[in-house]
Each structure stands twice: as C-alpha cells, then as structure tokens.
Amino acid sequence: MADPAIHSSAIIAPGAEIGPDVRIGPFCVIGPQVRLGTGVELKSHVVIGGDTSISEGTVIFPFASIGQDPQDLKFKGEHTRLEIGARNRIREYVTMNPGTEGGGGVTRIGDDGLFMANCHVAHDCQIGDRVVLVNSVAVAGHCVLEDDVIVGGLSGIHQFVRIGRGAMIGALSMVTADVIPHGLVQGPRAHLDGLNLVGLKRRGASRAEIAELREVLARLHDGAFRDTARELSTMDRGEMVGEVLEFILGPSERSFLKPA
Known part of the structure; x- marks a missing residue:
C-alpha cells in the first residue's frame, strides 16, 4: 500500500x-x-x-x-x-x-x-x-456480440441472441432474435431495417460490396432465412456476403429479425 x-x-x-x-x-x-x-x-x-x-x-x-x-x-x-x-x-x-x-x-x-x-x-x-x-x-x-457492434441507448438484448459483426442497434430497441452481420435494427420490438451503411463505409466497404449485400438482403426477405441462405451459399459471392450467409447458417437458439 x-x-x-x-x-x-x-x-x-x-x-x-x-x-x-x-x-x-x-x-x-x-x-x-x-x-x-x-x-x-x-x-x-x-x-x-x-x-x-x-x-x-x-x-x-x-x-x-x-x-x-x-x-x-x-x-x-x-x-x-x-x-x-x-x-x-x-x-x-x-x-x-x-x-x-x-x-x-x-x-x-x-x-x-x-x-x-x-x-x-x-x-x-x-x-x-x-x-x-x-x-x-x-x-x-x-448472448454473442461480434466485433464492431454498436447498441443504442436504453436497448435490451434477449438471452441467447447473436448479433453479427458490424451490426447497429438503434436506441430504445428490444432485440429478441438474431441480427445478421452489418444489419441495422430498430424499434420497440425491433425489426431489421436494412444495412448499417454508416458502419460499412467506416470500415471501407466498396460500393460493389454494399450493392451485393443489398441484393442478398432483398433475396433473404423473400422467404425463410436459412433456406434462402443455403441456396445463396452455393453461388460465388464476396467476402462480406459470405460472412452474412455463414452467420445465418451457424448454430443458434433464436430465429432472425426480419423487416417490419
């Protein structure tokens, strides 16, 4: 002392x-x-x-x-x-x-x-x-929060939820299901609201990479996340899209947040 x-x-x-x-x-x-x-x-x-x-x-x-x-x-x-x-x-x-x-x-x-x-x-x-x-x-x-996740003030994350790398959770959100990498989530009962574009640009993502992520996100909205992800994973995709698909197909005890 x-x-x-x-x-x-x-x-x-x-x-x-x-x-x-x-x-x-x-x-x-x-x-x-x-x-x-x-x-x-x-x-x-x-x-x-x-x-x-x-x-x-x-x-x-x-x-x-x-x-x-x-x-x-x-x-x-x-x-x-x-x-x-x-x-x-x-x-x-x-x-x-x-x-x-x-x-x-x-x-x-x-x-x-x-x-x-x-x-x-x-x-x-x-x-x-x-x-x-x-x-x-x-x-x-x-819960699992991967690298570069930002969670806005007064938000709650439900037990066993996974939040993928680079995702952004808006303030006052209640997150009850998994969030894909680079996703943007917000709402009292949160829903997927697109991509975390600010975070992607800060990390140097190119316009082509962002466009590819948007394309895949639109496809994921059309049906079941895992079934669509399995189909997309058989195609030649960039590294960021591969990260999202790997996350969706990984082990989880929760479902996925989807658009409102």
Whole structure:
C-alpha cells in the first residue's frame, strides 16, 4: 500500500495480482482472485470480485461493479470466470458478471470496447472487439456480440441472441432474435431495417460490396432465412456476403429479425 499509484483507502485482498503501472483510486475494493494487467486504471469506488482478469490499459470509472455473482437463480457458487480484454473504457455504474456452469463458465469481453454508464453484461456473454454499448443497455445471459457492434441507448438484448459483426442497434430497441452481420435494427420490438451503411463505409466497404449485400438482403426477405441462405451459399459471392450467409447458417437458439 506504499505505492503512490494505489490510494491509501483502497482495499486489496491478499492473492490479487496487480501488474505494473496500475493505478487504483480511492475506496476501490479488489478481491483475492482478481488480476489487473499493465496500466489498468480504476478511478474510484470500483468493486471487482470473483475470478476476474482485466488486460492492459483498461480504464474503469467510479461505482462500476465487476465480477460479482451472476444474476441467475441456478448459480450455486461454482467456480466461473470473467475475462476482460485490453484498452476498454468501462464507465460509471456498469455491471459485468462471470459465467455460470450451465453456460460454459466464462464471460468474455474483447478489446477496445466502450461500455457507457449503467450498462449490464450478464453471465456467459461473449463480447467481441470494438463493441460500443451506449448508456443503460442491458445484455442478457448467453448472448454473442461480434466485433464492431454498436447498441443504442436504453436497448435490451434477449438471452441467447447473436448479433453479427458490424451490426447497429438503434436506441430504445428490444432485440429478441438474431441480427445478421452489418444489419441495422430498430424499434420497440425491433425489426431489421436494412444495412448499417454508416458502419460499412467506416470500415471501407466498396460500393460493389454494399450493392451485393443489398441484393442478398432483398433475396433473404423473400422467404425463410436459412433456406434462402443455403441456396445463396452455393453461388460465388464476396467476402462480406459470405460472412452474412455463414452467420445465418451457424448454430443458434433464436430465429432472425426480419423487416417490419
């Protein structure tokens, strides 16, 4: 506790692993199974428990609660984990829970994400890189959010839902089914509303690639998603379309969001 980068009011349990250049502010509480990587910063009043690892450069803001028991009545105290990647920004009052035995035992957060105030990431979720959850987003258990997903404020993601890479969820949406990669979804009971054109352009998608995605999306609207995707997958398609078709044909416990 003599380290000037660790405030004298912080409580760090024996067994916690604190990496180089870590900064721990006033009134933080760190449990015995916590591992903080190089350059992690806890602003103040942060509570981290459970078997939780946080990689280099991640910053956690006041009153976040990380690694506490899952909000699942089936959880009986079994050993599970929470893994948080590098360079994330985890804002005020965010909660992130570890996994459960029935869901694989681990919740994973990728790198370079932004989790705005009051967000919740539930047990057994798998969150990719560069994901943005805007204020008060709630992600239920067992969800998968692939890389570059953005979820607008006050939205809810139903348990077991998958959201494909580069998809955009509009604010105040309730997402109850899978969202295709690069899809744009919005609505109180959300529906598929086209492509996330802004995100595609930011990632350098060409006009030809966007046109091909639009063509395939129009075909998918004509019938059952999986049947149409199987038919389209036999044709010569570009990489982005291939990604959408692979996602649709992948394992899922949910249906797919379709146009209103």
